[in-house]
Amino acid sequence: xxxxxxxxxxxxxxxxxxxxxxxxxxxxxxxxxxxxxxxxxxxxxxxxxxxxxxxxxxxxxxxxxxxxxxxxxxxxxxxxxxxxxxxxxxxxxxxxxxxxxxxxxxxxxxxxxxxxxxxxxxxxxxxxxxxxxxxxxxxxxxxxxxxxxxxxxxxxxxxxxxxxxxxxxxxxxxxxxxxxxxxxxxxxxxxxxxxxxxxxxxxxxxxxxxxxxxxxxxxxxxxxxxxxx
Numbered sequence: 089x090x091x092x093x094x095x096x097x098x099x100x101x102x103x104x105x106x107x108x109x110x111x112x113x114x115x116x117x118x119x120x121x122x123x124x125x126x127x128x129x130x131x132x133x134x135x136x137x138x139x140x141x142x143x144x145x146x147x148x149x150x151x152x153x154x155x156x157x158x159x160x161x162x163x164x165x166x167x168x169x170x171x172x173x174x175x176x177x178x179x180x181x182x183x184x185x186x187x188x189x190x191x192x193x194x195x196x197x198x199x200x201x202x203x204x205x206x207x208x209x210x211x212x213x214x215x216x217x218x219x220x221x222x223x224x225x226x227x228x229x230x231x232x233x234x235x236x237x238x239x240x241x242x243x244x245x246x247x248x249x250x251x252x253x254x255x256x257x258x259x260x261x262x263x264x265x266x267x268x269x270x271x272x273x274x275x276x277x278x279x280x281x282x283x284x285x286x287x288x289x290x291x292x293x294x295x296x297x298x299x300x301x302x303x304x305x306x307x308x309x310x311x312x313x314x315x316x317x
Contacts, residue, residue: 097126097128097132097136098136098137098146098147099146100126100127100128101122101123101126101128101132101133101136101137101143101146102143102144102146102188103126103188104122104123104125104126104143105117105122105140105143105144106143106144106188106191106192106195107125107191108121108122108125109144109191109195109199110191110194110195114140114195114198114199114201114202117140118140119133119134119139119140122140122143141201141202141205144192144195144196144202144205145192145205145206145209147181148209148212151177151178151181152212152213152216154177155174155177155178155213155216156216158170158173158174158177159171159174159216159217159220160220164224167220167221167224168274170220171217171220171221171242171273172270172273172274174217175242175245175246175266175270176263176266178213178246179246179249179250179262179263179266182250182253182254183253183258183261183262186258189254189258190254190257190258193251193254210243210247213243214239214240214242214243215239217238217239217242217243218235218236218238218239219235221234221235221238221239222235237276238273238276241272241273241276242273245266245269245270245272245273246266246269248269249262249265249266249269250262252265253265
């Protein structure tokens with residue numbers, strides 16, 4: 089029978105920080121308290137985290153690197169799949185350790201310093217998506233604006249699903265709701281993709297209110313027949 093693997097010290101420190109903040113309060117908990125609960129020294133704590141706030145959001149650099157790698161592994165033809173896969177990676181990170189995620193959620197709601205840190209973390213994810221999407225859109229019209237809008241929609245879809253799961257106490261599998269939310273994001277991507285020459289062009293026409301339906305149809309048909317083949 090194999091012995092259960094001991095969690096890495098960084099994980100033990102994070103669990104200790106979340107537990108102590110929840111039990112004793114954020115301001116009342118010191119780095120020394122966290123280190124002692126995890127069975128480590130103060131110097132060991134600072135080898136892994138710069139502050140006690142950092143211990144609440146562990147592995148974000150590693151997760152960001154994984155998201156970045158997934159995005160970079162895609163091509164223009166698979167960009168949408170890469171973005172949705174990257175979002176699923178982030179959600180899975182929270183679901184994997186549900187107890188810590190739930191405690192963190194409660195703490196962030198009570199401690200302004202942790203809320204500020206969470207906002208900063210979300211901004212890093214959004215910037216990563218924005219840069220990738222901006223590269224994907226290349227020199228298309230309003231590429232910067234569209235990349236910003238798409239990145240914001242990706243993050244908003246993820247956060248809406250994650251918070252719903254957290255508010256429910258992590259009592260269900262959020263992968264289905266995430267897929268549903270990403271369906272709206274994908275629809276936005278499809279709508280804003282730059283069409284190929286001669287494909288998926290949108291025709292906008294205006295007519296006098298008194299124009300008959302037959303006249304409208306004839307005018308549209310005449311215009312479509314003039315398009316280059």
